[in-house]
Amino acid sequence: MRMPRAIFAHPSGRIGGFIVGLYLLLAVLGLLGLTPHDPLMQYRIDRLHAPDSTYWMGTDLFGRDVASRLMMGIGQSFTVAFFSVAFAALAGTVLGLAAAWFGRRWDGIVMRVMDVLLAFPAILLALLIVAVAGPGTWTSIVAIAIVYTPIFTRVVRGPALSLKAREFVDAARTFGSSSSYILTRHLLLNLVAPLTVQITLALAWALLTEAGLSFLGLGTQPPAASLGLMLSDSRNLMETAPWLMIFPGLAIMISILGFNLLGDALRDIFDPRMRRAIA
């Protein structure tokens, strides 16, 4: 119970938490199909209809309701972001812990492979993976997960190395605790803080990368909606139907803002130096 209260007490946490909560709600509604209109339904007579009380955010070139597509798109973008970050965090944690725990050759191999992956700019590596596997939701998830795995590996390995050298780990060994017990109980539990912060910030980056891939036509495929795809489709209609650009653009921006604010708040809350300063 302490965590939600701490987030609520932090100004960025309050705003970020509210935004993320709201988006989660919209995403769930979008995924369940509980939208004002059918997001795939083409209301031909109402093509490029400006926002009004029936179509809150107007309609697109095919007469589809933008608000409903936006909810579907948020659902889609969040699915990709959550799965990819979950995979990256899991893979990064396992690799980082293994590198720190087994050390020497294993550490060398894992970290050199991560160096190779980190030498690629993120979007480039994602593009390459998408080109290999073909565009689609699962490809985006795998691509983004691979791009962010090295970051999680580094975030885990550093602190895990210093934890490994601490007395309580020696003590646990002396008492006969198994490696797996020490790894999960003593190392992993102490890494919850940096991991939580990293996961929150990575979600912002994953949303951005997903939107970027979809914008280039390499992420979510039509007729499904995704924020990046909606934005890309709006380009040629910018002057006649600016709502097609403004709403998805704002939706992407605010979602990233939400995770960034929440990530900042979590960093403040978890950083013991800051906590001491406040106390």
Added chain:
Amino acid sequence: MTYLLRRLAVFPLVLIGVSIVVFVAIRMVPGDAITAMLGTEAGLLTPAQREALAAYFGIDQPWFVQYGRWLLGLLHGNLGISSTYGKPVLDVIIERFPLTLELALLSMIIALAVGVPAGVFAATHNEKLSDLGVRVAAMIGQSTPNFVLALLIIYTLSAGFGVLPAMGEFSPLWQDPLRNLSQLILPAITLGFAFAASVTRVSRSAMLDVLSDDYVRTARSKGVSARGVIWRHALPNALIPVVTLSGIEFGYLLGGAVIVEQIYALPGLGRLVLDAILQRDYALVQGCVLFIAFNFMIVNLLVDLAYVALDPRIRLGEQ
């Protein structure tokens, strides 16, 4: 010195790793390069013609033979021939790189020119309303994807002022500097925006740290003016994290801004890679990615060296 040598020794290893990843990955892309290059006309080729073309581009061999050849060529400065452009890969890259470099430099100049003063201002007005304003703006800036900003800029210009960004054929800096600048300024602002926001945040927090240090208090008590304390004593030390951040961002920008180049129709490195991947131009993808990774690593190394130059207390080799 030992640190530098150690870093340099890892360089070729990482580059070989990068090249193997790309080499294997690009060959797993479904479809073949010749069909991608000629489109429907590939159907008109006789098997013999197809084989001859494959042999010309060296793609008739198993991947490890192709890799070995490529590596051997690389040692002679030969990155292969682009199947899309029918020219040596290095020539194609060198044609596109100046734009990317110029765009990256312009974006960095904008980011530093806006970000550092904004960060210093916020730090010296800590916890005041103006500080809050700068922080909110920086947070929003950092959360704005560059493609959203690019579209917003284009929309505002066209709907509000009836002008469109200068597109069309790109003119290099040395041919028509004015036209070149008019073509690059909006993309540079687009890329520099979020970059400036990050610089603001980092310089603000670094400045706050430094301003509470003992030597700043000493300078103040010795009667150094407020401006002197900030610009002469505090800022040079606060700049260290700004240099790191700018270096990393600059390294990324040198890899080409795929989406922004696409929106503003700029023939930079980012679009070159994207097109090369879509066209399955093996040699070009391979060459570009290696070039980008190399730049990225060089920039990171320079950042580390700048670190030492800015803060003599850091002696990397001895740590």
